[in-house]
Amino acid sequence: MVSLTEVRSKSTVAACFHPASAPDYVPPALLRELQLSRLRSIVARAWERVPLFRARLDERGLTPDRMRSLSDIALLPFTVKADLRDTYPFGLFASPMEEIVRLHASSGTTGKPIVVAYTQQDLDVWTNVMKRAFAMCGLHCGDTIQNSYGYGLFTGGLGAHYGAEGLGATVIPMSGGNTDRQIMLMKDFGVTAVCCTPSYFLHMIDRAAQLGIDIRELPLRVGVFGAEPWTGAMRDRIQNLTGIQAFDIYGLSEIIGPGVAVECPCQDGLHIFEDHFYPEIVDPDTGAVLPDGEDGELVLTTLSKQAMPMIRYRTRDITALLPGPCPCGRSLRRMRRVGRRTDDMMIIRGVNVFPSQIESALLEVEGTLPHYQIILTRHRGLDQMEVQVEVTSESFSDKIGALEQLNDKIADAIEHVLNIRVQVTLVEPNTIQRSEGKAKRVIDRRLQP
Amino acid sequence: MKLQQLSLFSENKPGHVIAPCRLLAREGIDIRALSLADTQRFGILRMIVSDWQEAKRLLEAAGSAVKVTEVVAVEVPDRPGGLADVLSLFEGSSINIEYMYAFPFLRGEKAVLIFRFDQPDAAIERLQVAGVNVLDSGALDNR
Numbered sequence: 374m375v376s377l378t379e380v381r382s383k384s385t386v387a388a389c390f391h392p393a394s395a396p397d398y399v400p401p402a403l404l405r406e407l408q409l410s411r412l413r414s415i416v417a418r419a420w421e422r423v424p425l426f427r428a429r430l431d432e433r434g435l436t437p438d439r440m441r442s443l444s445d446i447a448l449l450p451f452t453v454k455a456d457l458r459d460t461y462p463f464g465l466f467a468s469p470m471e472e473i474v475r476l477h478a479s480s481g482t483t484g485k486p487i488v489v490a491y492t493q494q495d496l497d498v499w500t501n502v503m504k505r506a507f508a509m510c511g512l513h514c515g516d517t518i519q520n521s522y523g524y525g526l527f528t529g530g531l532g533a534h535y536g537a538e539g540l541g542a543t544v545i546p547m548s549g550g551n552t553d554r555q556i557m558l559m560k561d562f563g564v565t566a567v568c569c570t571p572s573y574f575l576h577m578i579d580r581a582a583q584l585g586i587d588i589r590e591l592p593l594r595v596g597v598f599g600a601e602p603w604t605g606a607m608r609d610r611i612q613n614l615t616g617i618q619a620f621d622i623y624g625l626s627e628i629i630g631p632g633v634a635v636e637c638p639c640q641d642g643l644h645i646f647e648d649h650f651y652p653e654i655v656d657p658d659t660g661a662v663l664p665d666g667e668d669g670e671l672v673l674t675t676l677s678k679q680a681m682p683m684i685r686y687r688t689r690d691i692t693a694l695l696p697g698p699c700p701c702g703r704s705l706r707r708m709r710r711v712g713r714r715t716d717d718m719m720i721i722r723g724v725n726v727f728p729s730q731i732e733s734a735l736l737e738v739e740g741t742l743p744h745y746q747i748i749l750t751r752h753r754g755l756d757q758m759e760v761q762v763e764v765t766s767e768s769f770s771d772k773i774g775a776l777e778q779l780n781d782k783i784a785d786a787i788e789h790v791l792n793i794r795v796q797v798t799l800v801e802p803n804t805i806q807r808s809e810g811k812a813k814r815v816i817d818r819r820l821q822p
Numbered sequence: 823m824k825l826q827q828l829s830l831f832s833e834n835k836p837g838h839v840i841a842p843c844r845l846l847a848r849e850g851i852d853i854r855a856l857s858l859a860d861t862q863r864f865g866i867l868r869m870i871v872s873d874w875q876e877a878k879r880l881l882e883a884a885g886s887a888v889k890v891t892e893v894v895a896v897e898v899p900d901r902p903g904g905l906a907d908v909l910s911l912f913e914g915s916s917i918n919i920e921y922m923y924a925f926p927f928l929r930g931e932k933a934v935l936i937f938r939f940d941q942p943d944a945a946i947e948r949l950q951v952a953g954v955n956v957l958d959s960g961a962l963d964n965r
Contacts, residue, residue, distance in 0.1 A: 764831040769887040771829030771866055771938070772920055773859050780863070799864050801833050802887040 391508035397703040411676035413440050422467035435501050444723050447662050452686045462488045469681040478526045479626045480766045489626050490680035501535020502632035502646045509596050509637050510620040512566050514541030521569035524548045528630030529600050533568045551578045563592045571598040576754020578614050587617040597622050601720050621710055628673050642695045642707030649677050654694055656787040657715040665696040672717050689714045721756045733785035739768050746805045751819040758795040823946050824892040831887040832865040840904040849897050853876050854962050856922035893938050894942045897955040900926050900933040911952050
């Protein structure tokens with residue numbers, strides 16, 4: 374009799390083929406044909422049903438039948454995040470409400486969130502790509518997947534949930550938080566895979582050690598980590614500490630949620646589910662399409678989304694499409710792991726934060742904008758944000774109480790905007806480093822080992 | 823009768839008080855009285871100097887946040903109860919003491935108390951009526 378752990382050893386997993394993965398191996402020529410036919414339909418759908426898109430095509434004298442080859446996509450206008458905000462809440466929907474079965478919303482950056490919609494067919498596509506994502510990570514029916522992504526308006530929780538169920542795996546809908554309980558169930562239920570943010574998993578590792586539990590001795594063998602940028606060093610640390618295989622998964626609500634791209638066991642780039650999401654890399658300044666291998670901004674087009682087609686959506690994520698085939702044999706192109714963005718957006722505990730929000734809070738309290746700096750660190754897997762604010766002759770008081778009040782007022786104003794409490798530190802004038810007159814606003818130390 | 827006190831913001835970190843003191847020393851400005859108030863996060867260096875305008879200019883040029891506040895200096899006998907007698911003058915009045923600090927004179931017998939009142943003029947009047955010696959900046963210089 375062999376133990377569960379032995380049956381699910383890494384080598385067994387890497388070798389197995391899951392039937393859900395079949396579309397990953399479609400010959401490239403067929404895949405391009407499928408993409409073109411889907412591109413034509415989606416452009417036609419958006420043109421017929423989304424006034425903003427139609428107006429933009431009209432401006433350029435374009436009609437959907439101009440899409441004769443895949444490269445014609447470059448003729449189409451970009452869609453940007455501001456378009457979703459400007460048409461809030463339902464302005465970009467291409468399906469009537471009676472066909473929309475689900476709404477999700479991402480954290481808002483200026484008060485209003487970004488709303489995304491799904492028809493039943495969209496949900497089926499989402500489940501399908503998440504199912505293929507899990508299969509690519511070596512999971513299958515018989516696995517027990519602990520889903521520690523947050524359930525709710527955030528797409529992470531439900532996206533992973535339905536994908537795991539679709540795979541036939543046993544899902545534990547944990548959501549985030551309550552780490553001791555997470556670890557207890559992981560052990561008691563013989564969990565074989567976990568999905569969460571990589572930083573939260575690092576926290577789980579620490580906590581498990583404190584509780585005297587060695588994750589190496591549990592049946593856990595796969596982690597599907599995403600929703601925040603992480604590094605190769607973090608992966609090494611996770612894999613070395615726990616003996617599991619840690620996979621990077623990429624997605625964004627505007628496109629579908631998690632399940633746009635994921636790593637295969639080669640762990641060298643993320644395969645994009647190209648039959649549903651068409652990737653381009655463009656120069657972030659000129660918008661010109663760049664060849665494979667070159668760094669630029671990832672632009673995605675949803676090829677099959679009904680409720681909310683996104684045509685050439687600018688993700689703000691900087692990456693490159695990796696040239697050449699992957700040793701795993703999949704025909705799906707790969708993108709390099711996302712390391713940085715074209716804008717200054719920070720993701721703090723899953724919440725999107727822009728420095729401009731901190732600025733508006735500081736302006737509100739002080740009347741003028743003081744020099745400030747945001748310092749991001751990570752403690753026990755949780756993001757910490759410190760805002761250092763230079764004291765000015767105007768804001769300075771000779772009374773301790775008044776300075777403490779200033780400190781609190783700034784923290785309150787920031788909390789009001791972001792919904793998270795941050796540490797505010799008053800610092801001496803001219804102590805925040807200026808480079809060419811402009812201060813570096815954000816110091817991110819979260820990925821430092 | 824009011825004196826100009828300079829206050830400087832200081833981070834609560836090693837070495838942060840010495841720089842302004844060094845600067846004033848180099849420029850030949852005398853620190854007559856000084857107090858350091860601190861919390862865990864920051865400190866306020868308060869001082870009365872021989873030439874406050876010049877000191878303010880120099881400190882600001884060196885990048886400090888400087889606040890000028892009017893304070894009141896009084897002379898009291900350096901004996902038990904000296905401070906309590908002065909404080910009792912404000913008991914039950916609407917005048918608030920925001921903060922204060924004290925230092926003795928080298929020649930003994932007298933101590934100087936520096937007060938930051940919310941109503942300095944009313945406080946001076948009350949002190950003088952009670953016969954307390956309120957010092958002007960010259961008096962502080964000559965000690």
